[in-house]
Amino acid sequence: MKPRIFVVNDASGAQSRSLSVALRRRGGETITDCLASITFDTTSSCGLVFPGIEPGELPDAVIVRSISAGSFEAITRRLGILHALGRLGVPVWNSAQAIERCVDKSMTTFLIQQAGLPTPPTYAVEGRVAAEAIVKRHMSSTPLVLKPLFGAQGRGIRLIRSPEDLPPPEEIDDVYYLQHYVRxxxxxxxxxxxxxxxxxxxxxxxxxxxxxxxxxxxxxxxxxxxxxxxxxxxxxxxxxxxxxxxxxxxxxxxxxxxxxxxxxxxxxxxxxxxxxSVVRVNIADAIAEALLAFVHQRAVTRRAFAHAAQPAMATAEP
CATH class of the missing domain: 3.30.470.20 (ATP-grasp fold, B domain)
Incomplete structure (x- = not known):
């Protein structure tokens, strides 16, 4: 039976299509849709209903390519779906926890520093007064880089040399993520x-x-x-x-x-x-190969565990 992979993408582009092609070429079956299309449904035996999949059935794995912006309630529900999949034992690349850690730059930096890895001194505070105090403390020795806590692709980044360079609270939801500029x-x-x-x-x-x-x-x-x-x-x-x-x-x-x-x-x-554009390895192919190998090994391990458990269960019968 072909492993069924659900590719999460809110706006299917060339990279997601190439990933789906690579998965199918290696024997997988793919469905591409957004997290918003998945339903929490307690009348289903697994508690979730996926587009393109019969109620009560689950994909063999999920790979998350993108999650679009939305209200706090919408994002909470979407991440909740990924958490639910983890509880149901469905492999999710990346897990809800990993996505949450990466989306929040302050948590990313915290974990990197706690792991003993080199990362620039970083501060994340609420309120302009607290941010100004940090800038005043460091402005004589180094500029600071202000980044949106939930930003990506270089958008919204600015160099802070004095408190006057700080944006007003309403521009950044009153959260200031400040990092030493690396010369x-x-x-x-x-x-x-x-x-x-x-x-x-x-x-x-x-x-x-x-x-x-x-x-x-x-x-x-x-x-x-x-x-x-x-x-x-x-x-x-x-x-x-x-x-x-x-x-x-x-x-x-x-x-x-x-x-x-x-x-x-x-x-x-x-x-x-x-x-x-600058490497020879086909990245979509490499991701597909690694994910399907993981799914296959997981299936082999589960079958071996079930087979080993059968004699023990038979011995235990009166």
């Missing part, structure tokens, strides 16, 4: 994106930009990583993904002017179009 050579400026999947590094790239914000969506270009950097980036990215508990992730790492490396972010729903 590095430039322009051009560079940082790194490392793609991790199932405990292995699939690919990595350098991102080069004329400005200090080096996201591909902000105009940076992708480059191959020098061989001398590969092993350092690999070990740091694997440790960062493990600290978050992510099955697959895009880990952002920045070099400093003294040759050190720091983890900036871990993305639990990473895009890979820029990365794919």
């Amino acid at each position: 590095r050579a430039g322009p051009p400026f560079r940082d790194y994106r490392v793609f991790v999947c199932a405990g292995k590094v699939l690919a990595m790239m350098a991102r080069k930009g004329e400005g200090w914000i080096t996201n591909i969506n902000q105009g940076a270009t992708a480059e191959q990583v020098s061989r001398s950097m590969e092993s350092r980036l690999e070990s740091l990215a694997l440790a960062a993904a493990a600290a978050i508990g992510a099955d697959f992730a895009g880990v952002d790492i920045v070099p400093d002017s003294e040759g050190g490396l720091s983890v900036l972010e871990v993305n639990s729903m990473p895009a890979w179009s820029g990365l794919q």
